[in-house]
């Protein structure tokens with residue numbers, strides 16, 4: 010465990026070195042932690058604050074401003090369903106209802122086994138391929154209920 | 167007629183690779199810029215081309231660059247705005263994923279012109295793939311000596327960093343973007359000072375949109391006159407329009423500025439299911455909605471302004487005859503409510519009130535007075551907010567009531583025929 014922390018700290022230090030202004034390393038560090046652990050813990054925030062030399066509440070304040078960062082427990086697959094109008098016109102609403110029924114959760118919730126979380130998001134800048142779903146880092150375009158079912162059952166395995 | 171300037175090669179998958187890019191004439195403009203022109207000559211050239219910003223406001227690019235003070239001992243920065251968050255807009259993603267080196271070359275030339283040795287590509291957090299493609303392209307460009315110290319042996323030192331956002335539409339606003347890079351909550355700054363005087367880390371900074379910067383190598387390659395000869399006298403060059411909504415072939419369409427909307431709709435395969443056009447946003451929801459009466463409008467800065475709208479980001483969102491104006495505008499109002507950064511109360515509270523009134527109307531509890539109430543709230547927001555997001559939130563509301571007041575009245579009276587769409 011200790012070793013892992015030392016390694017992570019080294020990588021965080023490398024990120025910090027890239028920037029002439031230490032605070033500019035905050036977002037890249039948060040991205041790094043989230044990619045590695047899926048979410049950002051209080052402890053992570055303290056480590057980052059320490060490295061940058063500011064109060065942890067300042068990191069919290071930045072962290073909470075952005076919608077992409079997860080704190081607390083995180084699902085293995087976070088499903089972001091675009092619900093802005095170009096996707097809505099092409100049936101995003103039906104896909105979202107399907108997902109709610111299929112996963113037995115409402116938008117904003119996580120399944121009991123921690124596997125899936127469902128969120129709606131604003132335009133993902135892929136409207137010509139609508140409806141668009143993002144799962145973790147990947148875009149799935151021209152979504153249909155059939156395609157969605159296939160993806161979910163694949164991920165359930 | 168092949169009028170494509172920016173999307174000329176984006177359909178070729180290998181275009182992402184530097185060798186293909188170079189084979190197709192890439193990085194010649196950078197070589198030429200550094201060896202044949204002084205920085206101020208490039209600014210002059212871009213000014214003469216008439217290039218105007220493609221990020222929304224249409225500010226003349228050469229003019230913006232000329233505001234960068236040259237005789238002060240501060241570093242200068244260039245920031246490429248890749249936050250692309252205006253609903254219906256997806257052109258910048260196409261450009262960076264399809265032809266990343268074109269953007270990098272544009273950034274390099276523009277940085278040379280303003281005397282910046284460091285550039286940031288600020289890319290929205292969701293574009294993980296785009297960030298990866300750009301990072302790979304930057305590494306290739308470094309290996310070939312197009313980025314780094316003493317580029318091409320021509321004495322210019324230059325570096326680019328890809329900086330990822332993390333989900334906040336407001337980061338597209340240029341001063342909020344700067345705060346984001348500075349590791350703060352991304353809230354717009356008071357202007358003046360403008361970023362050209364006091365921008366990133368309090369240094370002179372130029373912020374330009376991806377599409378704007380991608381035009382720069384083409385201007386160097388061809389000429390300012392060539393560029394100025396495309397489009398209309400005050401909106402030169404081509405524009406990439408993002409067509410989405412109720413059309414048969416949604417997508418990006420690059421055409422000369424001034425192309426009539428009608429032609430663009432035809433290029434996009436016409437309205438879906440043989441239906442009729444009801445309304446469209448010409449440049450994203452932040453631009454006033456227009457109707458089928460405006461089919462012949464030329465898609466350029468002046469023509470749209472003349473009829474009370476704007477070119478915005480070039481996101482044409484199409485609504486067919488059966489679409490509910492009220493539900494559409496309600497959803498957009500929710501967007502602005504969600505994305506308001508909360509810094510000033512007219513925007514923070516106003517967008518929330520607007521949404522509450524829309525919600526009431528949609529729930530069939532609307533009152534006749536609600537239409538004027540919506541307009542009154544807009545009046546309180548418009549012109550009173552810290553950044554243009556507040557004004558933008560009023561655009562779909564005011565314009566939709568202007569053209570579709572009857573539909574609002576019918577909806578409220580429970581007589582609307584397309585209440586379910």
Ligand SMILES: Cc1cc2nc3c(=O)[nH]c(=O)nc-3n(C[C@H](O)[C@H](O)[C@H](O)COP(=O)(O)O)c2cc1C
Pocket residue numbers: 218219220221222223224225247248249250251252335336337338339340341373374375376378379553554555
């Ligand atoms: C709320 C808001 C969001 C914006 N989002 C973007 C954006 O995503 N991309 C962009 O290039 N410009 C955006 N802009 C405009 C920028 O503030 C700025 O004007 C632009 O990047 C300048 O580049 P240009 O001169 O090349 O157009 C936004 C403005 C506002 C008020």
Ligand code: SF4
Pocket residue numbers: 336353354505506507508509510511513514551552553554555556557
């Ligand atoms: S207008 Fe809205 S987004 Fe802009 S600063 Fe005010 S609260 Fe923030």
Ligand code: FES
Pocket residue numbers: 091092093094095096097131132133134135136139141253254255
């Ligand atoms: S509206 Fe869904 S990607 Fe743009």
